[in-house]
Amino acid sequence: MQTFLKGRRVGYWLSEKKMKKLNFQAFADLCRKRGIEVVQLDLSQPLEDHGPLDVIIHKLTDLILEADQNDSQAVLLVQRVQDYIDAHPETIILDPLPAIRTLLDRCKSYQLIHRLESCMRDERICSPPFMVLNTECSPDVLEQIKRQGLSFPFICKTRVAHGTNSHExxxxxxxxxxxxxxxxxxxxxxxxxxxxxxKVFVVGDSYTVVERPSLKNFPAGPADRRAIFFNSHNVSKPESSSDLTSRENVEGVSQPPSDDVIRELSRSLREALGVSLFGIDVIINNQTGQHAVIDINAFPGYEGVPEFFNDLLNHISSVLQSHNPDFPPAGEQPKSLPVEMGVFRALKTGVEWRTRGRLGVLYQPESPLSGIAPAQHELNLLKWTWDGLKSELSSGSENEALRFLHREPPCSCPLC
Known part of the structure; x- marks a missing residue:
């Protein structure tokens, strides 16, 4: 057993359906064998009542969507989680709530995909053009579709990338x-x-590629036929077999995805969003052999991934060791940082917490986003954190620096 894992505490919140589907109790048992205490979180109570936590695993997608629609109960529960995160920047969150919100919005996630592709400059990747339709069809809408480079046929999807309707x-x-x-x-x-x-199922640095049925080929260009309405979940089931998934007209390039491309896509998305548990839907263009990302999913079902629990435990072990290799488990944290490491640790914790992992990639030369300028409100946030910590630490007050990290930052984000 890795000794640094002993006494660590992992909290989790998943719906009953998700827990049963994953058989999550088996994962909890696996953790306990490695000396990790696993705690099921009750969001009806303050998270502080569960005791200190080193890691929180969650799938709050339903609650986040309900909260964004002003459901008062969901707002309360999500805020309860956010309050704990704000008060405990040392706790590792799998995955950050802002990143989950990005993945819940197909427009935002598609924009990110195209941005990453531009930075990667890999000719083997070319995802399809897209646009958001906010109004019913009109001459202006048709003109906009042409300007965006879309061509018939195209797929129409809900903007929200979660829930039953998202598969329609x-x-x-x-x-x-x-x-x-x-x-x-x-x-x-x-x-x-x-x-x-x-379907690429990602767990930290690990990923598994699973082949599934999909939509058959259609002639390019407009066609005199009615729209086809379908449920993508049913179409891509392992056992799916229907006229929509027929392979009778297979032609051109027919090959599995490149491991190099999948590895780079996974890494780039991890760095850009700060996420660890997600799925990528990839297809191979049968004319060019290029890889196209057509969807990204937060904390997918991991069907067909036999090593999911081992991969997840290994990832938790890795992030615990990399974030706090010399810190004791939750509940045994020192009241102040050791003087010789105070500046580095406080700044590292503060910047990671304040930016929720979004800015870190901008300062890594190997990152595909290293050349992209951050938004002004992100720079303001970073400067506020840096200046505040520098001021506190210059007087040698590590405790004051830690208290500073718990303060609510000013926000100039245009989305807030």
Whole structure:
């Protein structure tokens, strides 16, 4: 047993359905064998009541969506989690709430994918054009579709990337079909991929690629046929077999994804969002052989990943060791930082906490985002953290620096 794991405490919150689907109790048992205490979190109570936590694993997607729709109970529960995170910057969150919100919005996640692709400059990657439809079909909308480079047929999806409705999609073949589309939604050019989808399940540095059925090939360009409405979850089930997933017209390039490309995509998304548990839906363009990312999912089901629990435990071990290699477990933290490491540790903790991992990649030369300028409000946030910590630590007051980290920062974010 790795001695630094003994006495560590991992809290988790998953829906009953998610826990049963994953058989999460087996993971809890595996952790206990390694000396890690696992605590199921009750969000109806303050998280402080559960005692100190080194790591929190969660899938709060339903609650976050409900809170964003002003459900008062969901707002309270999500805020309770956020309050704990703000008060305990040393606790590792799998995964940060701002990153989850990005993944819940297909528009934001697609923008991120295209941004990453521009930075990676890998000709083997080329994801489809997309745009958001906020109004019903009109001449202006049709003109905008052309300007965005979309071509028929295209896929129509809900903007929200979670929940039962998020799997309800349509293949649009003509301008006439657009009348059946109900905004707001996201449309994305359809790429023929020989009816094969590759689901990439990521756990930290590890990933597993699972092949699934997908939509069959369709002729390029407008077609005189009705829109096809379907449920993507049903189409991509391992046992799925229907006319929509027929492979009778397979043509052109038919090959599995490149391991190099998948590894780089996974790493880039991890760094850009600060996430560890996510899925990437990848297809291979049957004309060019290029890889296209068509969706990203927060904390997916990990079906077909036999080593998921081992991968998750290894990742937890890794982040605990890298974040606090010489710190005791939660509940045994010193009241002040050792003087010889105070400046470095406080600044590292403060910057990581304040930026939720979003800015760290900007200062890593090997990062695909290293050349992208951060938003002004992010720079303001970083400067506020840096100046405040520098002021406190210059007087040799580590305790004051730690208290400073718990203060609410000013926010100039245009989204707040």
């Amino acid at each position: 999609m349509a293949i649009i073949f003509s301008e006439e079909d657009l009348k059946d589309v109900k905004p707001p939604c996201v449309i994305q050019s359809f790429i023929n991929h020989n009816a094969v989808l590759y």
